[in-house]
Amino acid sequence: MPAPTRRLMIFRGLAGGAAAVIASAATWVRPARASSETQESEESAGPILARTSGIPVGGGRIIKGTWVVTQPVKGTFRAFSAKCTHQGCTVATIRGGTINCPCHGSKFRIADGSVARGPAKRPLARRKIKVSKGIIRLS
Template identity: 60%
Template structure:
């Protein structure tokens, strides 16, 4: 019988357990938090400037595909941000119209207020992102 250190099955299981823990730890912080905005200055790390708040129409939104984020303004002065990656099969959403964020691949639609599914086939909401809106600029945390 082999030592636990030289048993290839146990070594593989150990490697998978360690790698799996890293993936779970990495996923636990992905997607940010509530997506709520504030008038506070950008985070200490500076954040990533997305663009002008005036570019996001009331009752609509704007997709920043290069940053994989979509910013919406469901009501005047109220902004929300979500991942631009559709939860169905990972396509990038490409438009915001008629109160929904729209995926071109299979027709999934998400509500601009909270990112929840308005029309499938997606079953999960878009992941929320954290932004700040200050000085007329939108910054991704």
């Protein structure tokens, strides 16, 4: 029997590779989808920011230096970017009804993120949230 040609060896290699791809695709299984509406709605919501019990009334919490979640009045929650609109510093504290930037002294109201004291001229960027079963999530 003559030795296989180079062309035949390349063809066999490609055919074997294609067979392997087809076989792996045939055995791939999708994860099961949630069957209940509650699970599906929770999956479609964004990441968890905080528990409602962890946000003080008349105050708030800075989450991972990225988000600010406030509760200006009992049962009302708001979320904002933690990035000051003056020069982009991360806000550092929430006291006396304001979200405070340490860099240049800007203060923002916890109820709506509006400027309480400059030099910032624009409010903090508000983020949509969903509150359900004691969990606050980004929408």
